[in-house]
Amino acid sequence: MCTENVRVLALALLLAASAPAQQTDRRLNMELEGYNDLQARSAYQPVIQKQGDRWIAYVGHHAGVQPNPLTGQMEPNGTSVVDVTDPKRPRYIAHIPGETGTGGGGGGGAQMVRVCSGSELPHADKSKFYMLRSYGESAHEMWDVTDPAKPSRLNVVVSGLRDTHKSWWECDTGIAYLVGGAVGWRTTRMAMIYDLSDPAKPVFIRNFGLPGQQPGAKGPTPESLHGPVSTGPQGNRVYFAYGNSRDGVLEIVDREKLLNGPKEPTDENLRYPVVSMLAFPEDVGAHNAFPLLHMQLSEFAKQTKGRAKDFVAVIGETVANECQEFRQTMRMVDVSEESKPTPVSTWTVPEAGGNFCTAGGRFGAHSSNESFTPIFYNRILFISHFNAGVRAVDIRDPFHPSEIGYYIPAITDKTSQRCVGQGADQKCKVAIQTNNVEVDARGYIYAVDRANTGMHILALTGAARQVADFSSAVSSSPR
Numbered sequence: 001m002c003t004e005n006v007r008v009l010a011l012a013l014l015l016a017a018s019a020p021a022q023q024t025d026r027r028l029n030m031e032l033e034g035y036n037d038l039q040a041r042s043a044y045q046p047v048i049q050k051q052g053d054r055w056i057a058y059v060g061h062h063a064g065v066q067p068n069p070l071t072g073q074m075e076p077n078g079t080s081v082v083d084v085t086d087p088k089r090p091r092y093i094a095h096i097p098g099e100t101g102t103g104g105g106g107g108g109g110a111q112m113v114r115v116c117s118g119s120e121l122p123h124a125d126k127s128k129f130y131m132l133r134s135y136g137e138s139a140h141e142m143w144d145v146t147d148p149a150k151p152s153r154l155n156v157v158v159s160g161l162r163d164t165h166k167s168w169w170e171c172d173t174g175i176a177y178l179v180g181g182a183v184g185w186r187t188t189r190m191a192m193i194y195d196l197s198d199p200a201k202p203v204f205i206r207n208f209g210l211p212g213q214q215p216g217a218k219g220p221t222p223e224s225l226h227g228p229v230s231t232g233p234q235g236n237r238v239y240f241a242y243g244n245s246r247d248g249v250l251e252i253v254d255r256e257k258l259l260n261g262p263k264e265p266t267d268e269n270l271r272y273p274v275v276s277m278l279a280f281p282e283d284v285g286a287h288n289a290f291p292l293l294h295m296q297l298s299e300f301a302k303q304t305k306g307r308a309k310d311f312v313a314v315i316g317e318t319v320a321n322e323c324q325e326f327r328q329t330m331r332m333v334d335v336s337e338e339s340k341p342t343p344v345s346t347w348t349v350p351e352a353g354g355n356f357c358t359a360g361g362r363f364g365a366h367s368s369n370e371s372f373t374p375i376f377y378n379r380i381l382f383i384s385h386f387n388a389g390v391r392a393v394d395i396r397d398p399f400h401p402s403e404i405g406y407y408i409p410a411i412t413d414k415t416s417q418r419c420v421g422q423g424a425d426q427k428c429k430v431a432i433q434t435n436n437v438e439v440d441a442r443g444y445i446y447a448v449d450r451a452n453t454g455m456h457i458l459a460l461t462g463a464a465r466q467v468a469d470f471s472s473a474v475s476s477s478p479r
Contacts, residue, residue: 174199211270307474
């Protein structure tokens with residue numbers, strides 16, 4: 001080969017290596033069913049609610065401002081409402097503006113959203129649907145979304161906060177675990193617990209957090225709460241995740257004691273409902289903790305003991321671009337003996353599978369789906385992995401979780417860039433940033449993007465589909 005040809009080939013290889021990794025989508029055992037650009041708003045939490053014969057996706061957004069073609073107005077990022085009854089043709093039907101902010105995930109938007117049917121809530125109007133959402137960093141609000149195209153605000157549940165984040169709402173009881181920074185507390189995120197069984201009449205129950213976070217405490221302040229998951233009165237447990245990207249803490253709490261125990265936030269009272277606590281080292285975050293209970297383990301089917309066990313999947317959040325920090329992963333924690341939670345395995349996406357550290361933006365775990373639909377529960381967990389897209393993980397053997405599928409969206413003209421360095425040394429790349437993922441009771445998967453790319457509606461195919469249990473799917477399941 002002549003010198004010139006060698007030079008041309010070397011240049012081509014260099015350009016290929018430096019080209020954006022997401023120019024086209026990449027997939028394994030997952031197919032794209034539908035797509036909506038969400039008005040190019042940076043997305044956080046999606047939830048999908050069946051309302052009569054319709055399926056509605058509610059998507060919370062980070063701070064920012066974008067035009068809303070439905071109104072012709074520039075609107076601060078808030079909550080997108082998308083009709084996904086036909087997943088192949090998702091239809092954007094409303095945007096509820098949020099708090100004005102500076103973008104980048106802080107000081108505005110309306111990141112968190114939960115929805116309950118009035119027919120489930122004990123004291124609500126049985127004909128209505130209700131949406132609980134954060135309002136920027138300052139408040140949590142209640143909305144009537146019975147007509148999802150015409151939402152109307154009912155009230156402000158709590159205001160005057162210093163921050164908000166990932167809340168949980170029990171639809172069967174109405175108990176809500178709101179995340180934010182109450183006045184006087186030493187942390188910007190702790191739990192404020194309310195009875196929202198009648199959404200029109202919120203009732204405060206108590207504040208809760210780690211000892212050292214409460215007003216008047218001394219010494220170092222523990223890492224802030226990121227989000228809880230409750231198993232309700234039947235499971236009688238609330239799983240709290242603190243320290244989203246470092247010094248993570250998994251706290252398992254007795255729900256009954258939490259709601260009805262002594263409420264004055266002393267160290268003793270904050271410890272009273274705690275069943276156990278697992279503190280991780282500096283390099284392990286706890287963005288969310290998802291319980292995987294009563295798992296039947298085929299490997300141990302012939303054992304006299306240990307054929308069924310309880311686990312919690314703890315997912316840390318990557319926060320720095322281009323691998324300039326510890327890698328955040330999914331960790332399986334055995335909680336069969338609750339007083340002694342024991343980590344048993346770790347799962348991550350191999351970096352070499354896409355040269356993800358140099359592809360731009362964040363690479364590492366962020367969160368898992370949080371729906372308990374039996375189609376996937378205790379079988380497949382979906383993990384949002386920023387520039388590595390959404391990953392489907394077979395968790396039937398929690399000691400050896402294994403990836404069985406993935407979908408990495410293509411960038412669009414709306415995908416924003418992510419940068420490292422400062423000043424003359426700053427380098428920016430356009431990259432997919434799959435931020436959160438959720439599933440519905442039909443078996444569709446919803447991945448939303450932090451870098452303004454929108455929402456991708458996915459379905460499992462091939463070998464991955466065989467791991468799911470579609471016998472329990474609600475009508476209109478994929479394929």
